[in-house]
Amino acid sequence: MKGTDWLRIAALPLLLAGCGDGPGTIEPPPTAQCTFANPVVAGADPWVVRDGGSYHMVQSRDGGIWVTKSTTLTGVAGNGVRVWTPPATGWNSTNVWAPELHRIGDRWYIYYAAGSAGPPYIHQRSGVLESVGSDPQGTYVDRGMLYTGDDPAQAGESKWAIDVSVATINGQLYAAWSGWEQNAATDRTPQHLYIARMSNPYTISGARVRISSPVEPWERGTELDLQEGPEFLQRNGQTFIIYSTRESWLPDYRLGQLRLTGADPMSAASWTKSGPVFVSGEGVVGVGHAGFTKSPDGTEDWIVYHAKTSTSPGWDRVIRMQKFTWNADGSPNFGLPEPSGRQIARPSGECPAS
Known part of the structure; x- marks a missing residue:
């Protein structure tokens, strides 16, 4: 992933001086837009x-995993900072995909997918890195x-798995991911989509359970049926998994939703599917693989996602990124999508108070 952050922020307006027969009056400068x-990058x-007062983005690029830091979301x-470089050989030596950064206790954990070879990408498995200290841009150890x-x-043999995410539900830590039934x-x-219990942030301790498959018409692809990028979203005691479906290389990539409506997250019957909940529009295509965060003052919810640059396969x-709201039933x-180039409120x- 290459690029530079070009945030289009309007230039500061000039002071306007009054004119006329009397003394000139200086109008107070209007607040900067x-x-x-x-897109942002x-x-x-x-x-x-x-x-705390910082935002961190984790990305895989240039053959490693990088973590940024900013006081603003935009x-x-x-x-x-490059926090991890894969080994020269082994199960995780190449094809490092979609890392996620989570703070659990006083440590940071990065969940990522990688493989020993590819294409074809048939060797992808998931691993976890643990920070040595409390700095998300510091040193990490590979927990395997x-x-x-x-x-x-x-x-037994570990199965193909990508896009691991974690969350605590009723005091229990869970991992969710995208996987294959068989290698x-x-x-x-x-x-x-699968879910499993964890005994600690780097150990899955129970059998996996398949909680969703791409069976709905709006999930079925033209080349491949898939669900990936499951992300937990929790609010007011409710737990959702927002996931990506259809092919990521085609313009109909989109988001679906699972809502935890039963008592046991390890039961497929406890999850209710709906969707699509976010699709292409306003000239923006191939939307998917989203994460969620808050505004600096904690009053707004924001979705951060990617989209394709054209309708061509690739x-x-x-x-x-853009702000989102909540429905009356508590769902997001x-x-x-906000059109490219449209100026929207940060x-x-x-911004400083006006």
Whole structure:
């Protein structure tokens, strides 16, 4: 992922001097226009986390994992610090994809996918890095591959897995990811969503459970049926998983939703599917792989996602962000994508009070 953060912020207006027969009066300067425009930077699979007074974005690029830091959400897409380089050989030596950064206790954890070879991308597995201290831009140790097979007690083969995300539900830590039912010789293999309990941030301790498959008409692709990028979104005691579906390299990539409506997150029957909840529009295509955060003052909810740069097949993508609201039933309302180049208000708390 390459690019530079070009936030389009309007220039400061000039002071206007009064004129006439009497003494000139100086009008107070109007407040600078506090806006930005999408896209904010080239890249894909964005993940932004707000911690204290800072925002951190984690990305895979240039063969490693990078973490940026900013006091503003719109300024988070910078060069950052390279926090991890994959080994020269081994299961995670190449194809580092879609890292996520989570603070759990007093440590930071980066969940990522990688493989030993590819294309074809048939070797992808998921791993976790743990920070040595409390600095998300500091040193990390590799905690190894997460077990994403059918039952860790049997010590069987780990299954193809990408896009691990974690969340605590009723005091229990869970991992969710996109995976295959069985390992295969082709990467044109359907992808499903799985969940499992964790005994600590780097250990999956129970059997995986498939909680969703791409079976709805709005999920079925033209080349491949898939679900990926599951992201937990929690508010007012409700838990959602917002995921990407249809092919990421085509313009109909979109978001679907699972809502936890039952008591047990490990039961597929506890999750209610709806969608699509975010689709192409306003000239923006291939929207997906989203993360969620708050404005600096904590009053607004924002979605950070990627979109394609054209309708042609491929993975040339850019990162975008916009405010979202909530429906009466407590579910998120993402609206339509903000058009490219349109000036929109920056997140609340980023600009000086007028």
